[in-house]
Structure formats: C-alpha cells, structure tokens
Amino acid sequence: MNRPRPKTLALLTIPLAGALALSGCFSAAAEQAGSTDRISVAHMQPPRSGLSPLSDDAFKLSRWSTAETLVNLDASGDAQPALATSWERSGELAWDFEIREGVSFHNGQPLTAETVANSLQRAIDSTPVPRILNGTALKVAVRGEHGLRITTADPDPLLPQRLSSPQLAIFAAEAYTANGVDPAGHGTGPFQIVDVDGISGATLDRYEGYWGEKAAASGIDVKFVPDGTARAAALRTSEADVIEAIPAGQAATVDQELLTEVPMPRTNTLYLNTEKGPFADPAVRAAAREAIDRAAIVESVYENRADIAEGLLGPALPYAAGLRDSGEYRQLLAQRAEPAKVKDVEITLGTFTDRAELPEVAVILEQQLEAAGFIVKQDVREYQYIEADALDGAFDAFILSRATVLDSGDPVAYFASDFTCEGGFAIAQLCDKDVDQAIARASETEAGEQRQQQIMLAEARILGTDAAIALLHERVIQGEGPAVRDAAQDPRERELITAQTRLDSDQEPQR
Numbered sequence: 001m002n003r004p005r006p007k008t009l010a011l012l013t014i015p016l017a018g019a020l021a022l023s024g025c026f027s028a029a030a031e032q033a034g035s036t037d038r039i040s041v042a043h044m045q046p047p048r049s050g051l052s053p054l055s056d057d058a059f060k061l062s063r064w065s066t067a068e069t070l071v072n073l074d075a076s077g078d079a080q081p082a083l084a085t086s087w088e089r090s091g092e093l094a095w096d097f098e099i100r101e102g103v104s105f106h107n108g109q110p111l112t113a114e115t116v117a118n119s120l121q122r123a124i125d126s127t128p129v130p131r132i133l134n135g136t137a138l139k140v141a142v143r144g145e146h147g148l149r150i151t152t153a154d155p156d157p158l159l160p161q162r163l164s165s166p167q168l169a170i171f172a173a174e175a176y177t178a179n180g181v182d183p184a185g186h187g188t189g190p191f192q193i194v195d196v197d198g199i200s201g202a203t204l205d206r207y208e209g210y211w212g213e214k215a216a217a218s219g220i221d222v223k224f225v226p227d228g229t230a231r232a233a234a235l236r237t238s239e240a241d242v243i244e245a246i247p248a249g250q251a252a253t254v255d256q257e258l259l260t261e262v263p264m265p266r267t268n269t270l271y272l273n274t275e276k277g278p279f280a281d282p283a284v285r286a287a288a289r290e291a292i293d294r295a296a297i298v299e300s301v302y303e304n305r306a307d308i309a310e311g312l313l314g315p316a317l318p319y320a321a322g323l324r325d326s327g328e329y330r331q332l333l334a335q336r337a338e339p340a341k342v343k344d345v346e347i348t349l350g351t352f353t354d355r356a357e358l359p360e361v362a363v364i365l366e367q368q369l370e371a372a373g374f375i376v377k378q379d380v381r382e383y384q385y386i387e388a389d390a391l392d393g394a395f396d397a398f399i400l401s402r403a404t405v406l407d408s409g410d411p412v413a414y415f416a417s418d419f420t421c422e423g424g425f426a427i428a429q430l431c432d433k434d435v436d437q438a439i440a441r442a443s444e445t446e447a448g449e450q451r452q453q454q455i456m457l458a459e460a461r462i463l464g465t466d467a468a469i470a471l472l473h474e475r476v477i478q479g480e481g482p483a484v485r486d487a488a489q490d491p492r493e494r495e496l497i498t499a500q501t502r503l504d505s506d507q508e509p510q511r
Contacts, residue, residue, distance in 0.1 A: 037503055038219040039484070041496070042231050042240040045354045046199035046224035048384045052181050054126045058166035063244075063496035064204055064220055066106075067169035067187040070097060070116065071160050073492070077409030079160035083111065083170055083188065084148075092155045099146040103211040105172035106185045106192040113142045119170045120150070122181070130167035131417040132407040134424045135443075157446045158410055165407040166494060190215040190499040199224055216486075216502035226382070228356030235479035241503060242487050242496065243479035247356035248302040251477055262476045264491040265316040265405040267309060268297075268361065270397055270469040271418075275429035277396045278347055283340035285466035288397070290339045291372035292365065298472050301360045307473040312459050313404055313411055314473030316491050319449075323456040332460035342373035349376050350390055351399035352383040358399055361471070365399065393429045400427065401474060405492065410447075411455055415439045419462050428467040435461045 041064075049055035053067060061067035070084035079087075084097045103111035117140045123130050124138055137153035152159060162168070175186035184193040190210045195203040201223040206215040223240070225231045228247035234240040235254050251259060272279040272288060279285050294308045313320040323329065349366060351358045359380050366376040379386070379395065390398050404414045416439050417423045421431040438461040442454035462468060480487055483503040488495035 037217050037505075038221055039217045039242060039497055039501060039503060040221045040223070040240045042223055042225045042234045042243045044224075044228075044231065044245040045226060045383065048387070050180060051183055051193075051196060051202075053169050053171065053183055054123060054130055054167055054181060056167075058130075058169060059493060061169060061183055061187065062166035062494045064189075064191055064193075064202075064222065065215070065495070065498050066189040066191045066193055066204060067166065067171070067183060068189050069164050069166065069169050070099075071164040073161065073164045073409040073494075077161065077405070079164065082164075083116070084163075087160055090149070093153070094149055094151045095159050096143070097148045097150065099148060100211065101146055103188055104209050106187055106207055106209075107172050107174060108209070109172050109174075111170070111188060113144065113146050113148045115173055116148055116170050117142050118173050118176070120168065122176050123168055128424050130165065130407075131424050132162050132165040132167060132413050134413070134417050135420070135422060136162070155444065157444075157451075158408055158412070161408040161410055162413070164409065167407070191220055191497070210499070213499045215499045217497070220497050226354055232479070235481065238481055240479075241481045241484050242501075244496065245355070246477040246479050248305040248477060249356065249360070251305060252303065254479065258479055258481065260476065260478045260480065260489050261305065262478075262489055262491050263307060263315045264403075264474055264476045264493070265314065265411075266401060266403045266474040266493075267312055267314060268306070268358075268399065268401050268471045268474060269309075269312065270365065270399055270471060271427040272467055272469065273393055273396050273398075273427075273429055274465065274467045275393055275431075278342075278345050279396055281340065282337035282466060284342060284345065286337045286339040287342050287372060288369060288374070289336075289466050289469050291368050291374075292469060292471065293368055294471050296368075297361055297364050300364060301357050302472065302474075305475055305477065307475070309470035309472050311456075311463060312415075312468065312470050313455075316473070317405070317411070319452045320456060320459075323453060324460075326453075326456070329456055329460045332457065332464050336464050336466060344375055345373060346375045346377065347396040348379060348394075349397045349399070350379045350386060350395040352381060352386050354383045355401050358401060361399055390427050391425065393427075395427075398427050399471075403493065409492070410451075412439065412443045412458070415455075415458055415462065416443065419467065430462075430465060430467040432461075432465055432467075435465065438462075 047057045049057050051057045068083050072080045072082045074080050083100050085100050087097045090096050099113050120140045139151040141149045143149050172186040175182050191204040192207040194205050204220040206218050231243050232246055232250035235243045272285050298306050298308050351362045369376050404411045407413050417425040419430050420436050438458040442458045445451040445454045485502050486500040488498050
C-alpha cells in the first residue's frame, strides 16, 4: 500500500548568533528583576517554532505554567477539571463543557466560551494540525457565555483527555495574528511571559490576577541550554535552580541528592524507512532488528539509567508488560519476517544532538549494524535542522527519543501519528492496513482494561512490521538545587514550575 506524502512540520528558523554563555546568565536575569525568589531554569531545547502553542513548543509553555487547557490529567491519566469545570457526553458524538467563570487572560480580557471556541477552532484549522487531532474531525459551538459543545465525526471516548494536550491550550483572541500565535501576555496561567530573547531564553513574572492559587515565586528566568554537559555544570555550580534532562552520562558528576529519576513514557526508537531504500524489504528490516543489542546501549550510553525495551510502551504504563504475555500478542509477533542475510547494504542513519545520548547511541548502532553486514553513513544535526528531512523520508533509519503518551495520557494518539497511513509524524513512512485497523479498534474502545488490551495488540501489529525497533525506555533525570521546593517531577513532561514551586530562603545559593 502506498503511503501519502507526509506533511512537513512548519518551522520558524532563527539563526543562532553564537554559543550560549551559561555563566552568569541566570543571576543577571534575577538581579535585573530585583528579586531573590525567582526560579532559574535550564531547558534542554530552544523553541523550534517561535513558542507557537500549535507546535511542540506548547510543552514549554505548559512547563512554565503560563498556558492552560480545558482539562488536566491526574497521575492515572484520568481527566480532571482545569479551565473547564465539568463535562458530559450528549449522545454518541457530542460533549458539553462548562467553562470556568472568573478567569482572565494575562491581558485582562475575560475567559468566555467564545474565546475558548476561537482557540480550539484555530487549532483545528492549523497546518499542520496538532498531532492530538490527527485523524479527528471536531466541530465547536458556543452555548451561552460559559457553555461549549464539541461534536466529533466518530465516537471518541477520550475527547476530554485529548483536550488536555498543551497544544490545545486556550489563549486570548489577540494572540492569533497573521504571523502566527503569540503566547506572550495572552495565557491564563499563574505566570505570564514578559520577554522572549529569541532562542536564548525567556522571562516570566507572577500573574497577580490568576484565578487559582497565586504563584509562590515572583517569576521564572529561563535559559535554553542544548549542551548536556553545560546543563549538568549549571546544577553543580548553582547557576540554575531547576535543570531539565540531565544526560545519563553526566549524572555521576553531580551530587546524587540533587537528582530525581523516574521511569517515563519516552522510548528511544530506531525508525526504519518502509517506503523506499533497503528497508522497504521486510526481511532487511528484520536483519536490522536481529543485529541490535539493546542491553549494550543501556549499559554503555545510559550507564544503566534506562530500561531495556520489550516494546514501544515501557514501565511508565504498568499494564504493558503483563499484556505482552497474551497468546494473541505473541502470535502477532511470530508473523514477523525472517531476517535476510545482508552484505554491504548501504544505509543512512540520522539523529540529533539535542538529546546528548542519541549521537552516542548512533555510534553503537553503527557498530552493531555494520557487524551484521550494513554500511552506515551517519547524519547528526540539531533537531530543528533535521526534523523536516526525517519527516520527508530522507533517511533509511532515524533514531528518535519519542514521548509515547505526551498528548492525551494514552498511547493511541502516538500510534496514529507515527504509524498510520495518514499519520502526521510518520518517520517510518508506514502504511499498513492491518496496523491502521488495529489502531482504529484501540481508539474506538472505551477507557479501561479492554482499551488497554487493544492498545497492546496494536503495538504488536506495529512491531510485527519492524518499521520501528524499540531500543530502551528513558527515565527523567531532573536536577534541582538544594533550595528548590515542590518543582513538578512529571513523567509526561507537561509540568515543571508550578504555582507551588518556590525557593527556600534558608537554602538559596549565592550566585
């Protein structure tokens, strides 16, 4: 089956003026703000789309608590009230939401059902559409000042969970311009963006008009630090209070009491191009699968601070391991192609530098694949410069660190985005009717054990194609200075600095 040409994500490319000078950058921002209770944060990746909430930059806005959604997810992935106070299903296709009263945007305008409908419609009409909406068709209608009806083309048992995606955050009408979406001054969260310095950093202040609990800290000073060694150094030298994604290879260089390590729904995966090139042959894909030694990667690159992958879904989803023992799951995996014997098969292998471990993983994979008869040519760049090529099928193989339940707390959206014929993030270029049907069955099943069973059968269908070879499941390694209190330790990477996050004045470092 021929797969439609995937859409390339729109990128706003901003030239990098020079290397980020880490020393003193956080303290200077705090001094300029005239406050000692501001929280400094070292983020891993700079914005890729000008902080557009319709891109993956939405998760930065969420982690800074400046943008909010209608619904939040609890630890179990169940929907909880946020900007919507309640919701109920009206027939098979419609859901009615009650919008919270007494909420104002950072520009002082009130939150109404009309402004919510405007934000959702902008997301529905965007190109590319936020991946949580891939394969869905929504209609939004205002029902009074604080009532909203959302109608789906097909029954959607997880619509409330979908609306928790940071890419569906609600902004004031003025945020939407001819040049894109400007989140600065237009969110509803406890912190408001007051300055953005290109791809270097951002400054946020406490929003005094917040509808909920006021932020304990007076502000957040953000710097984007792509280099993992520099982020670890920021923790050692107290240049930052909260550090995102300490590389596993750097974790031993810092005080272990300052680290938090949590299994997360993020899988390091090797995607194989099923549409063209050597891996269009299932037997050649099988040969690559058999060549890979996952344990060697976990031990040497991650220093055993990761979990060897048995499938696409890891220990952050507790039901996954047990359901792999079912007879139907095993039968589907048994249908995989037998490995071909390869000799001097040339392949291109791509990955990116933003996650410090991935270039090291690429080196080990190159060695393992070449030992099996492949000739590997690597292409390693920053993510913002390689994403479009990866989505366009420019590589035979691509290593990606992929969040599996990032958007809805449910992996079906990830399956649909990455592995269906119409998927918007289909690096493997896979188009298989059996896979599409399995993912569709999972998406139509009500939440609970039956849905979990269908999810795992869909995983087996995907793995059966060898379009994706799961390598390992990552863990969150987050750094927090000794003064930090109540920073979020979120496996889904949605929260980081919340209204409760603060610095203990008795423990504040000297900067």
